[in-house]
Amino acid sequence: MEKKLKDLREEYLKIPIPKELNDVVQAALNEKPRKKPRVGRNILVSAAAALLILTASVNISPAAAKAMSDIPIVEKVIKVITFVEWKEEANNSSAVIKTPAISGLENKQLEDSLNDKYLSESKQLYKEFTDSMSKLKEGEKGNISVESGYVILTDNETILSVQRYTDTIQASSSTESQFDTVDKKNEVLLTLNSLFKNDRYLQVISENIKEQMKRQMAEDPEKIYWVEDDDFTAFKGIDENQNFYINEDGKLVIAFNSYEAAPGYMGAVEFIIPTKVLSDLLVGDQYIH
Template sequence: MDKKLETLREAYKDIPIPKELDAVVTKALQKKKKRKPLYIWPAGVTAAALLFIATVNFSPDAANAMSKVPFVKKIIEVITFHEFKEEKDNSSINVKTPAVTGLDNKSLESNLNKKYIEESKKLYEEFTHSSASKKGHFSIDSDYEKVTDTPVILSIRRTTQRTQASGYIQDQYVSIDKENHVLITLKSLFKNNQYVNVISENIKEQMKQQMKDDPNKAYFITDEDMPEETFTKIDPNQQFYITDDYKLVISFDEYEVAPGYMGAVEFKIPTEVISDMLVGDRYIH
């Protein structure tokens, strides 16, 4: 991997969602919170937003979008909170900041939206630092999309691509239980941490089969010359999402488990492989 991209990868890892949110899933499933009659934008998000606005100009389109939020208070949705583009010297940036609306769980909604805002702030700071250093062309593009939107689950993917000589693509996912208004974490899906090894072994089997079927595919699982790059197992908090047919998909950033030409890669995990370890079949079946 290009040393500059490796540095970027390490310096701009995903800002973790606060650990205390893991407990929200269990609590909410035991007792569903009562819906509030009115939508109130969390004060914490407002403060964070003002800090972000001080860095970049707030767009009229975003203000208009936020003004309509009270009318969709019963719908859990993701909207564009802010979008900005800028070019300076040999650097450019194009970033859309998503925001989740309509959750009864205002603590979760606030934390998720502050997380999105902080990520955008860091991207802008990265852009300004690069443009000031004038060390060649550098670009940042960040967008989002709903990959799953069922009556039960909303999964959001935020994709960020950095380009400097070559590119680096990073996908970040958030999955929400729309009925119970809670965050779905990878750990919360399983009874214990046994899932890490089981899923990892299945992914390695899929990698080997893909390379056997297609000689153009390659993964970091047998490189004796670079053992530090060899994929051994997933992180307990590995990026993931749940499909609209309730299957688990594990995602890896570009360069994380494969050469750059493979891009960001993902693996759908057969439910029968993990069914005995699942807490239940509400999300995956």
């Protein structure tokens, strides 16, 4: 994994940087990421060092061997790190782009495909920003703000849900996100389809979202969703490619980008789907419960 990240990092840094863009801040891959206190995972190097000490103690002392039998086995650590971070301010515009990378999966094909995708997304975003800057006339201000990063939404024994987001401000603001949810035990990428027995879930979830939209609008007049049946822009329903994730409570969350289901001032919106609505449709309760 370290070699793969190093190769990807070198590829990233091959992107030509215009002379006027002069502040590239990159994450040092050889730095060990800080562990998260709330998760309580050991850094791999520390775990390896501890294992060496324990092994030496066992060879020397039978008492140490007995004590070691009571110590839990160190499990594999799947984590998300900041692969590279780039910051720039120019022509009254700014961009901050953080690229995540997943490490610790034994399924290297999955790990590499996700990391390649994350890198490709960041490179494309970088290119779009620099292209917009290059089109400015001398003395013209871009007035663009781009911030891209990631959030670990869920990280437990079963799943890892990661959100990559991009907030863009240019005359108006918008937020776009993509989500990946990984089954950590079986090391597979979960899709919406894979969670259900058949495609009836599409209609059930869509109807529940419409109900939530109407209820929220009735309770709060400042909330507006495009849900009226006679409106050509109305939300018709989700499809199998709908953005989703599974939260820490084991609930399915359906996510929409800005302008997908509501006016721009509402921003990105999400709906937690009650599990009782889905229980007969799920293939199992290991993920959603």
